[in-house]
Amino acid sequence: xxxxxxxxxxxxxxxxxxxxxxxxxxxxxxxxxxxxxxxxxxxxxxxxxxxxxxxxxxxxxxxxxxxxxxxxxxxxxxxxxxxxxxxxxxxxxxxx
Numbered sequence: 001x002x003x004x005x006x007x008x009x010x011x012x013x014x015x016x017x018x019x020x021x022x023x024x025x026x027x028x029x030x031x032x033x034x035x036x037x038x039x040x041x042x043x044x045x046x047x048x049x050x051x052x053x054x055x056x057x058x059x060x061x062x063x064x065x066x067x068x069x070x071x072x073x074x075x076x077x078x079x080x081x082x083x084x085x086x087x088x089x090x091x092x093x094x095x096x
Contacts, residue, residue: 015080022069030066037062037084044085048092057095061088 018036021029041061045054064087068074074083 016077019069019074019077019080022066023072025070029069033066033069034062037065037081041084041088044088045092049095053095057088057091061091064091 014032014036018029018032022033023029038058041058042054045057049057061084065084068083068087074080
């Protein structure tokens with residue numbers, strides 16, 4: 001396996017673990033979710049809405065993402081990263 005393939009396989013396992021923990025009501029799932037996504041989502045938010053609104057936008061995205069996972073709206077845990085980005089982009093559209 002190449003490095004990229006190994007990273008993708010590793011990420012898929014991490015995403016599945018995060019989703020399972022959140023759906024089970026385990027607070028560690030949300031901690032892992034926050035740790036995995038905060039930096040990247042904040043970077044994207046800063047580029048789109050600026051520093052002043054970025055943190056609030058990321059926080060709202062995190063809350064919405066965790067809620068959607070608890071509700072079972074995420075059918076494919078491997079798509080967690082894309083799902084998070086989609087929610088962030090919708091938050092940004094709402095701001096504008």
